[in-house]
Amino acid sequence: MHTKRDFLSIADWSGDDLRQILDISRRVKEYPANFVQALQGRSVAMIFEKQSLRTHVTFDVGIHQLGAHAVYLTQGDISLGKRESVRDTGKNLERWVDAAVVRTYAHQTCVELAAAMSIPVVNALTDLEHPCQAVGDFLTVREHLGSYDGKLMVFMGDGNNVCHSLMLMAAKLGMNFTACTPRGYEPDMSVFKASAGAAEESGARIEILHNPKEAVRHADIVYTDVWTSMGQEAEQEARHDAFREFQVNEKLMSHARSHARFMHCLPAHRGEEVTDGVMDSANSVVFDQAENRLHTEKAILVSLLQGD
Ligand code: CP
Ligand code: NVA
Numbered sequence: 111m112h113t114k115r116d117f118l119s120i121a122d123w124s125g126d127d128l129r130q131i132l133d134i135s136r137r138v139k140e141y142p143a144n145f146v147q148a149l150q151g152r153s154v155a156m157i158f159e160k161q162s163l164r165t166h167v168t169f170d171v172g173i174h175q176l177g178a179h180a181v182y183l184t185q186g187d188i189s190l191g192k193r194e195s196v197r198d199t200g201k202n203l204e205r206w207v208d209a210a211v212v213r214t215y216a217h218q219t220c221v222e223l224a225a226a227m228s229i230p231v232v233n234a235l236t237d238l239e240h241p242c243q244a245v246g247d248f249l250t251v252r253e254h255l256g257s258y259d260g261k262l263m264v265f266m267g268d269g270n271n272v273c274h275s276l277m278l279m280a281a282k283l284g285m286n287f288t289a290c291t292p293r294g295y296e297p298d299m300s301v302f303k304a305s306a307g308a309a310e311e312s313g314a315r316i317e318i319l320h321n322p323k324e325a326v327r328h329a330d331i332v333y334t335d336v337w338t339s340m341g342q343e344a345e346q347e348a349r350h351d352a353f354r355e356f357q358v359n360e361k362l363m364s365h366a367r368s369h370a371r372f373m374h375c376l377p378a379h380r381g382e383e384v385t386d387g388v389m390d391s392a393n394s395v396v397f398d399q400a401e402n403r404l405h406t407e408k409a410i411l412v413s414l415l416q417g418d
Contacts, residue, residue, distance in 0.1 A: 114228055114230050116224045116230055116231045116233075116414075117230070117233060117414060118217075118224055118233045118239075118241070119239050119275075120279050125282040125284070125308075125311075128248075128282055129283070130413070131406070131409050131410060132245065132248060132252070132406075135245070135249050135409040138406075147176075148177060148408075149176040149177050149178035149208075150177035151178070152176075152208040153207040154173050154208065154411070155183060155203050155210045156170070156181065156210075156234070157183050157210060157214075157223070158183070158185075158212075158213045159184075159213060160214075160341070162213060162234070162235075163377065164376060164403050165213065165234050165235060165242065168400075168407050169211050169234065171404060172408040172411070176411060178208075190219065191219065200222075200226030200227040201226055204227040204228050209229050210223065210232070211232045212232065212234055213235045215236070215341050217236035217237055232407075232410060232411070232414070235271060237341060238274060239278075240271045240272045240274075240275050242407055243276075244272075244276050244279040245279070246407070247276065247373060247375070247399055248285075249405065250399045251263070251331060251373075253398065254395055254398075255331070258280070258283045259284055260286070261286065262288065262328050262331070263276065263285055263286070264331065264333065264366075265288070265290065265334070265335075266290050266325070266356050267334045267353055267358075267383055268295050268349075269289050269291045269296045269318075270339050273291075273335070274297055276333065277301065277316060278301065278304060278308065280305075281304075281307075281308035281314050281316055282308050282312060284313055285314055287305070287314065287315075287316050288317045288325050289317070289319070290318075290319045290322055290356070291318065291356070292353060292355075292356060294352070295349075295353075296318050326362060326365050329366040329367060330366075330371070331373055332363060332370055332371075332373070333373040334373075335375055336378070336382070337349045337379075350382070353382075356383070357383060357384065357385065358372065358383060359388060360388060363391070363393070369393070371394070371395050372389070373396065374394075375399065376396055376400060
């Protein structure tokens with residue numbers, strides 16, 4: 111019997127699996143016409159508890175470009191976990207659609223849906239991880255740096271969902287990674303340990319530091335994200351104070367290697383975690399990242415659904 115596979119956490123996928131998705135992504139990007147019938151006649155449910163621009167549009171357009179149909183469901187439509195149980199929602203959906211793309215607050219909700227359904231589930235961001243972002247970003251890194259080996263990505267700011275998926279991805283693919291955070295805002299220790307374990311195999315170095323200037327000294331990539339993620343709005347003021355010294359500005363970038371690229375998953379809060387000068391600089395690749403979400407998400411869906 112065919113067993114379905116989910117894409118919930120980078121931790122669940124091997125370095126070889128991830129390299130294969132990146133290979134397919136490059137083919138999807140270079141030869142999109144070869145994939146127009148890849149998922150002909152399939153349907154994909156997109157369940158979003160939180161807001162989205164990039165993930166919503168890239169999955170919707172990508173699914174269409176693969177010959178499939180997307181159904182977008184917000185909390186206003188289905189009240190996931192309130193109108194009926196998460197499990198019952200899944201048990202209905204699996205009778206109609208071939209895959210689900212899911213953005214939730216609690217990571218456990220995404221896991222629960224995946225457990226309830228016999229169809230593949232893709233994590234489109236939870237409070238714990240943002241694996242689709244990491245795959246798109248590592249395609250972008252490869253395009254700009256040529257390789258991962260011996261290169262350093264420094265993630266500046268909050269040890270959040272995006273940081274977690276990037277750290278795991280770097281560890282699996284053999285890229286050095288530093289999370290530079292204020293004390294008390296480090297990445298989740300279980301994710302750090304999983305990353306450190308994967309890094310032992312790949313030879314990557316994974317570190318947590320607290321001094322921005324020292325952290326970026328050998329950086330090939332300086333990455334940041336918002337200080338207050340969706341769902342943390344009540345902490346906004348305290349976070350603003352805690353993160354002030356971790357802003358990525360022209361001065362901080364001047365301490366990184368001269369070719370260092372600036373990355374951000376977006377949306378950006380200009381003037382907070384990043385200045386206009388850095389966002390709009392020649393070394394900023396933020397819109398390449400946004401574009402690559404499209405190609406890599408198509409590759410993820412093709413990997414999960416082809417061969418059914
Ligand atoms: N980077 C990202 O996932 O953006 P959205 O929240 O707009 O989807
Ligand atoms: N860390 C951010 C990422 C948004 C794409 C959030 O979860 O809101």
